[in-house]
Amino acid sequence: MTSQTTDRALDLTADPVDLTAALVDVPSVSGDEAVLAGLLEAALREQAPHLEVVRSGAAVLARTHLGREQRVLLAGHIDTVPIADNVPSRRDGSVLYGCGTSDMKAGDAVFAHLAATLPEPRHDLTLVFYDCEEVEAARNGLGRIERELPEWLRADLAILGEPTDGEVEAGCQGTLRVVVRTTGRRAHSARSWLGDNAIHHAGEVLGRLAGYAPRDVDIDGCVYREGLQAVRISGGVAGNVVPDECVVTVNFRFAPDRTAEAAVAHVEEVLHGFDLAVTDLSPGALPGLTAPAAQQFLTATGTSARAKYGWTDVSRFAALGIPAINYGPGNPNLAHTREEHVDAAAIIRCTDVLRRFLG
Template identity: 60%
Template sequence: MPTVLDLSLDAAALTAALVDLPSVSGDEQALADAVEQALRELPLLRVDRYGNNVVARTRLGLAERVVLAGHLDTVPIAENLPSRLEGERLYGCGTTDMKSGVAVQLKIAYEVGRADGASPDRDLTFVFYDCEEIEAARNGLGHLVREHPDWLAADFAVLLEPTDGRIEGGCKGTMRARITTRGVRAHSGRDWLGVNAIHAASAVLTRLAEYKAREVEVEGLVYRECLNAVGVSGGVAGNVIPDECVVTVNYRFAPDLTEEQAAEHIRAVFADFEVEITDSAPAAAPGLSLPSAAEFARVVGGAPEAKQGWTDVARFAGLGVPAVNYGPGDSRLAHTRGEFVEVARIAQAVERMRAWLGLDAGSR
């Protein structure tokens, strides 16, 4: 039978229900179905679906619209389901990344979508999407950007990725490239007749080891760039001198660079090698000086930090929608076997969202 989500549960119990419905990347349909069904029961929301991506919107005619967004998928399960509550920590796959954030979205949607719900001071769009944890081409938010950008139109967006209750502005871009060295194949017993491509790759690795990454300040936040080998492949057989070796590198670049400039930088670093850019996603500037972002930062409190990874705030930035990362999970625990979220952080995120949106306990 289809899973039924009870949005009246407290946020921690709702998180546990979401976690207990597995949704590894590419297998999110059951969770998307449950989210869609729960939202369609709220009469004051318009609900649309594209693939396993669900978008719900208020239509109050207010002057400003903000997005609360989160992905439904998780990394592969690591013997960490079902969820379990130990003291004030909820353990399980996706608790921190990012089903606790999705629970916050759903709690706010439940509060404003009921017939007798509370009135926000901004119109709201709730976005739930698939395939965030895998290659960019399959990312559900990317599909919505291309096919239904009107569903995402807004003045500001909050992506409820794990930040441990702090605001993280913008994000670094990410780019992968294949650096190829070539040789001449020969019998390993007569190596003087060949040229070993794997040995030639040592120059690539040395260059990476000696690389000095930039630290770049953008709108008052400092982003630390990274350039690393993330894979090496080569070899034909145990008795053959290999004629090809590929070092895959990952460049995490600051928001002062475009994707084109980042690609130029990789090619410059490896100017004497064969370089192929294989995957890329843009960076995003913080945008914290904008009124909506500044008000959100005031409500959340604390000093905003730079997002040192990549998140889908970049996709919103590409649409001209400023966005920040804010969620109850701790990114240091994401993708780990012992992944957990602090129950208090989930409740805190709900209350901060309510305060920012001007929600009250009264009816419409």
């Protein structure tokens, strides 16, 4: 263990609010999570001897072997977006400010605290603290774990500690990005009739998107609203040239009843006649609320589930056939902001709910 790790040793049995602050105070921007991973690994080995602990790159995994009927997996990413002058953490009354407080070191703190203080949980537990969630999917630590340690991702229910304001958000939307190219003929703008303006041709693309009627889809009582939007447009050569190419980037957020292939086919139908290229595609995740462990968790929370708007790593678990939900103490609207913060009461409330479910 390095001297830096020794100086910053984590106390997993401490108040989870204090533990959240301690996690925030260790910078862990995507790709630079090694120090925090080392601290978590050391703390779990020392303070939770009932757990098997392994390291995978900048990810830390731990699990019980109690022979319980069901296994629950608690997963949280330990990386953050780039720091915006908001580390170290600071407190203002009951509010804790800092990079990653909401997304999602508060959730990590809750999971780590429970791992250390519940030596005899009702369900067998697996903890996965992973790296590189905030960057491109190819670097996501869960993907590496699935390839190299697939047995660690087997469970009857996965709970992802993404910020949900302490509500249960089930499943997630899928996301698809395509680029639409329109072409024309370049000419001098003083003699524009000799050219064919590619930007003008993009007007029909934008018109179809503006007139698009999205679906509302009810799945297990969770209503997912789809959206098809232009998110970027580029074109033009110079101030005196009729452009011969224009590129419109389109994002489709689709309900999880559509497969990835069906989502592509739908966008191709909406934009029939135009040249499309898929640049990003991740399937959604069905709610999975009929699974017994999911029903037990809903009972423990005393609430009903709502649809998750946006894509999260529950999709990875759903693809493995594991029911997965999002549940964490942070406010998702504060994620990635300079003023990111979390209320201490929210951390305590989520800790109590999970302790009731697991203990």
